[in-house]
Amino acid sequence: MSHVFADLTTDRPTGPQADPAAAQTGVLTGALIRLNDADNVLIARVALSLGQPVSLDGTPVRMRAQVAAGHKIAARAIAQGEAIRKYDTVIGRAARDIAPGDHVHSHNIELIDFARDPGFCQDVRPVDFLPEAERATFMGIVRADGRVATRNFIGILASVNCSSTAINRIAAWFTPERLADYPNVDGVVAFAQTSGCGMSSPSEHFDVLRRTIAGYARHPNFAGVLIVGLGCERNQVADLVSSQGLDQPSTDGPGVQTLVMQNTGGTRATIEAGIAAVQAMLPAANQVRRQPVSASHLKIGLECGGSDGFSGITANPALGAAMDILVRHGGTAILSETPEIHGVEYMLTRRAVTPEVGQKLLDRLAWWERYTHGHNGQFNGVVGPGNQQGGLANIFEKSLGSAMKGGTTPLQAVYEYAEPIVQSGFVFMDSPGYDPVAVTGQIASGANLICFTTGRGSMFGSKPAPTIKLASNTPMFERLNEDMDINCGQVLDGERSVQEMGQAIFEHILEAASGTRTKSELLGLGDHEFVPWHIGIVS
Incomplete structure (x- = not known):
């Protein structure tokens, strides 16, 4: 498939751009699906065989190819260079003349790019918000600071790939049998990663990594978090915690705890210390109860x-x-x-x-x-x-x-x-x-x-x-x-x-x-x- 640029008229959104339920305006029964009256392709609802008779807008045609379900066929003759339209939206142009009933796919569609009017704000519709009293509810977990959770985990995060084995071993220790006394805790889970060192810092990658780790550490679905580092990595644990505001006092149990392997005594000592740290978090984590909260959360x-x-x-x-x-x-x-x-x-x-x-x-x-x-x-x-x-x-x-x-x-x-x-x-x-x-x-x-x-x-x-x-x-x-x-x-x-x-x-x-x-x-x-x-x- 070639990727070419064409000077076409700016495409104006219609169909699903205005309403995703527009798919329902098409005919979804029978062998073929028409999504928009302006389309020159139809979608095969079921697999179609070569020579199979089909009706294209009332005109009997025999299939010119074997076409799998979900693929497109030409609803009419499409000339080389003509725009291919699905949902009345241009998805490419014909790389050659296409006959009615032909399979339309990457072999005969060229990808085209062209100017589009961004039309800022032109399709903004007011939202009919429901009054608070009429909003749906779910059984959520409300943290002390008002955040609402859908699950209740204890998380273990690695600042660097070098501490990933340690955090996996810590989490693995907490088998279902060992968590049986804490039925309100969904589990102890490790989030190993493959970066944290061997990277440019400062850099966009470095900022993104720290922002991601911090986002998990703050997530309401965690009752407690342990961050484990090696000690010599670029993504230093102390700097990570302070730069992301994770060192603030927590109103929700233990907050963020940290371990550095080179300071703790190595792999075995860190795993033991990590297990002990998580064990100390479990009693408070288990105290949560679900209660009705608004779907707005x-x-x-x-x-x-x-x-x-x-x-x-x-x-x-x-x-x-x-x-x-x-x-x-x-x-x-x-x-x-x-x-x-x-x-x-x-x-x-x-x-x-x-x-x-x-x-x-x-x-x-x-x-x-x-x-x-x-x-x-x-x-x-x-x-x-x-x-x-x-x-x-x-x-x-x-x-x-x-x-x-x-x-x-x-x-x-x-x-x-x-x-x-x-x-x-x-x-x-x-x-x-x-x-x-x-x-x-x-x-x-x-x-x-x-x-x-x-x-x-x-x-x-x-x-x-x-x-x-x-x-x-x-x-x-x-x-x-x-x-x-x-x-x-x-x-x-x-x-x-x-x-x-x-x-x-x-x-x-x-x-x-x-x-x-x-x-x-x-x-x-x-x-x-x-x-x-x-x-x-x-x-």
Whole structure:
């Protein structure tokens, strides 16, 4: 697939940009799905075989290729150079003449880039906020300082890779049998990492790492935190604690405790001291009780991975509908994965509450263009093999679905990676598209629950904030039932509308936030998904 630039008329957002439930205006029954009357491609709801007769807007045509479910076919003749439109949005142009019934994919779509009007603030709609008394509630854990948790862990963080083995050994000592006397503690979990030294400091990478560790240390889902360092690393524990304000007296139990291996006596002595430190935290941590709290305390990180051609029709718009509900109840929805809004960023800038908010998003995209220049990365057009197999031809098509997770409410703020999120409503946090890195940043920013859509079937979980996984299609949901929480394929099957699916997702969020275990929690995922963003050189 070539990546070329074309001088096309600025694309004006319609369809799902205005309303993620717009997917429901298309016909979702039969063999083919039409998403917008202006589209020149249709989506195969089921696999289609070569020569199979289909009806294209009433005209009988025989399929000119074998096409997998979720892939596109030409609804009419498309001339070479003509824009390919999905959801009435340009996702590329025809690399050659395409006949009706032809498979339309990366082999005959060129990725084009062109000027887009950011239209700052033009699509801002007022939110019909519910009165406090009418807002939904969940059973949360209220900390002494008023922060609200959805889980109750004790966390152990490494300042550097060199202390990662020690923190893993400390956490491993706390088996279910040893925690049996502390039923209100969800576990003792270690967050090992691979950086902290061999890096430029000061640097952006250094700042991001410290901000990420501090975000976890402050997270309300921790009743207590232990930070363990080696002693000679660049990311010195004492400087980390003081620079990030982690040395302030805590009103919530033990606060942040620290150990330095070279001062403590080495590996064995540090493990023993760490075990003792955590044991001292457990009695207070176990004293928590859940109580009804407003859904306004929910901060939901929005993630997608292993997307397919149905993700932008079912799971993503349904999650967007759920986030619209959450925002009405006073909560916060956090969209991230900056490379995966590339090409449709105007969907968000038009909803920015101020031109400054919209410009900050464009500035982050400009940074990414410089950062990825000359590399064969997703930002530059190429999506992963799973995305390709699932029907997504390029980054613009993937971004079109990805952005729908944010719903339709105004974009209130744009944050740096792992920066504390203080603004409620719909916000954006800059991050890579790589799932573990993006979710790590969202949790560090304060997300207390993650909603993760997938079409191919991602095996992901997170701690201390749990992950809910949403399947885009029923066959995958049934095949991977042990890993998937919600089947958004019901939209494709005609069993629920996008809005009905959104309401079901919102209700599931309340249950998970109240303590009901998600599928990834039941499988024990989340111990190895702490992956801070590495930026820059390793020396």
